[in-house]
Amino acid sequence: xxxxxxxxxxxVINGILLGGVLALLALGLNLIFGVIDVVWICYAELVMCxxxxxxxxxxxxxxPILLACLAAIVGVAGLGxxxxxxxxxxxxxxxxxxxxxxxxxxLFFLQxxxxxxxxxxxxxxxxxLPVIELGDIFISYSRLLAFGTALIGAIALYLFLSRTYLGxxxxxxxxxxxxxxxxxxxxxxxxLTTSAVGGALAGLAACLLVLQYDVHPFIGLSFGPIxxxxxxxxxxxxxxxxxxxAFIMSQIIAIGGYYFSIEISYVLAFVFFIVLMFLRPQGLxxx
Amino acid sequence: MLSLRRVSAGxxxxxxxxxxxxxxxxxxxxxxxxxxxxxxxxxxxxxxGMLRSSSGELVFEGRSLTRLPAHRIVEAGxxxxxxxxxxxxxxxxxxxxxxxxxxxxxxRHYAERSEWVxxxxxxxxxRRRQLAGTLSGGEQQMVAIGRALMSKPKLLLMDEPSAxxxxxxxxxxxxLVRLIREQGFTVLIVEQNLQQVLAIVDRAYLLEVGRIRxxxxxxxxxxNAMIQQAYMxx
Numbered sequence: 001x002x003x004x005x006x007x008x009x010x011x012v013i014n015g016i017l018l019g020g021v022l023a024l025l026a027l028g029l030n031l032i033f034g035v036i037d038v039v040w041i042c043y044a045e046l047v048m049c050x051x052x053x054x055x056x057x058x059x060x061x062x063x064p065i066l067l068a069c070l071a072a073i074v075g076v077a078g079l080g081x082x083x084x085x086x087x088x089x090x091x092x093x094x095x096x097x098x099x100x101x102x103x104x105x106x107l108f109f110l111q112x113x114x115x116x117x118x119x120x121x122x123x124x125x126x127x128x129l130p131v132i133e134l135g136d137i138f139i140s141y142s143r144l145l146a147f148g149t150a151l152i153g154a155i156a157l158y159l160f161l162s163r164t165y166l167g168x169x170x171x172x173x174x175x176x177x178x179x180x181x182x183x184x185x186x187x188x189x190x191x192l193t194t195s196a197v198g199g200a201l202a203g204l205a206a207c208l209l210v211l212q213y214d215v216h217p218f219i220g221l222s223f224g225p226i227x228x229x230x231x232x233x234x235x236x237x238x239x240x241x242x243x244x245x246a247f248i249m250s251q252i253i254a255i256g257g258y259y260f261s262i263e264i265s266y267v268l269a270f271v272f273f274i275v276l277m278f279l280r281p282q283g284l285x286x287x
Numbered sequence: 288m289l290s291l292r293r294v295s296a297g298x299x300x301x302x303x304x305x306x307x308x309x310x311x312x313x314x315x316x317x318x319x320x321x322x323x324x325x326x327x328x329x330x331x332x333x334x335x336g337m338l339r340s341s342s343g344e345l346v347f348e349g350r351s352l353t354r355l356p357a358h359r360i361v362e363a364g365x366x367x368x369x370x371x372x373x374x375x376x377x378x379x380x381x382x383x384x385x386x387x388x389x390x391x392x393x394x395r396h397y398a399e400r401s402e403w404v405x406x407x408x409x410x411x412x413x414r415r416r417q418l419a420g421t422l423s424g425g426e427q428q429m430v431a432i433g434r435a436l437m438s439k440p441k442l443l444l445m446d447e448p449s450a451x452x453x454x455x456x457x458x459x460x461x462x463l464v465r466l467i468r469e470q471g472f473t474v475l476i477v478e479q480n481l482q483q484v485l486a487i488v489d490r491a492y493l494l495e496v497g498r499i500r501x502x503x504x505x506x507x508x509x510x511n512a513m514i515q516q517a518y519m520x521x
Contacts, residue, residue, distance in 0.1 A: 165385060165386075165388075165389055165394060168378065168382050168385050168386055169386060169389055171375075171377075171378060171382075172375045172378060172382075172386050175375045175376065175377055175378070176373055176375060178337065179337075179369055179373050180358075181335075181336060181337060181356060181357025181358045181361075182335055182337065182357055182361060182366070182367045182369060182435075183358075183361070183386045183387055183389050183434075183438075184358045184361040184362060184389045184390035184393070184438055185358055185386070185389050186356070186358045
């Protein structure tokens with residue numbers, strides 16, 4: 001293999017690995033939209049909160065990393081449930097624009113709160129995982145771990161949605177809200193559980209991202225916009241569509257970064273998104 | 288078993304039911320008949336908790352269910368087969384039945400309960416992995432009834448089970464209702480299809496513009512001159 005091919009292959013592999021974490025975020029956002037019919041504009045800020053939780057628990061309080069990860073997942077799940085109870089639940093029946101404004105407001109609130117509490121310093125968890133060398137290809141171990149975990153998370157979510165009563169009810173509620181009560185389902189409970197599961201997915205993503213990125217109050221901006229693009233690209237609320245779109249977008253970013261630069265690659269991703277919105281406004285996999 | 292005492296209900300400022308009282312005894316099949324827009328579906332929605340009554344009382348087995356939310360009313364033992372079936376079209380037949388067994392007490396008996404429903408409607412067993420939206424109208428009605436039976440109700444509410452179905456299928460659906468009756472369920476059925484429903488119920492109420500106009504045994508109603516003239520074209 002020539003030198004160029006190897007770098008390209010490395011870029012493709014890194015793209016797949018990046019796609020895993022983005023897919024996890026897209027699943028969470030789609031789940032909440034599909035079940036509750038509300039878009040959490042501040043979703044990536046929950047990831048930021050999770051990363052700070054991990055940072056403080058592990059670095060400051062000296063908790064072992066796995067325990068800190070578990071605590072962060074549970075913590076962000078709680079945050080998701082709280083967000084639903086305090087912000088979404090009171091305005092469930094109102095116009096969608098109000099819900100967008102409310103969760104959009106939460107985005108600024110959480111960013112500002114983090115800035116106020118922790119300052120704008122970039123903080124690193126100080127955990128360096130080795131780089132794996134496969135022939136001439138270098139793969140970051142933390143990315144591989146992130147991809148594997150994201151995949152397991154996605155499979156667990158799939159099993160939850162297809163095998164459990166609660167999961168089936170979550171899929172049903174998007175099809176006919178009004179009659180869920182006749183099935184003995186308390187909608188409020190389903191909404192709360194969904195918010196917690198969505199939060200837990202953001203928490204899991206935080207655990208994986210903290211291995212690769214420094215924490216600061218605006219880290220959410222690095223993942224938020226791209227996650228929304230992925231969800232819309234796959235068809236908002238369409239889990240499989242979002243999953244597939246995450247890998248398409250991450251490939252564009254990775255391969256674009258290889259041929260041009262990482263800045264240009266994001267431009268390419270946005271251009272691809274805009275063009276596709278003209279061609280298939282309903283999303284890639286929408287029927 | 289079920290009694291409604293002077294129940295009124297409506298949507299916003301529109302009143303659809305005025306002081307409706309009715310009784311259903313255990314083991315009975317009761318019909319509520321009347322023209323389009325008489326408030327029949329509203330009555331069903333009030334009983335099952337989909338719609339809150341504005342006044343009046345709802346008592347089931349000696350317990351007041353007045354203005355309880357729908358999921359609490361299913362818990363008490365009333366299942367509602369809604370108008371137009373309202374299946375979860377993108378879920379399989381089996382998953383539709385699973386949803387019907389969502390309550391903890393129903394989940395425990397899911398296996399035996401679903402087996403019982405499949406024995407009652409063997410067609411559903413063949414199609415249990417198929418998406419509910421791809422079934423024929425008659426089969427969909429089987430799923431809707433089966434789904435309601437999964438919660439092991441004591442009282443089954445059926446809202447226009449024949450609506451939107453071809454005449455031949457309507458015949459099948461009434462046979463299904465007969466089958467349910469033979470299983471010993473208490474049934475409250477709302478229908479526009481007067482002749483057919485009077486053939487399977489014990490007693491019936493005639494609802495007109497939100498008020499009970501007449502009530503009596505199925506035979507009495509069939510012989511009533513006013514009903515014959517207005518609803519049977521005799």
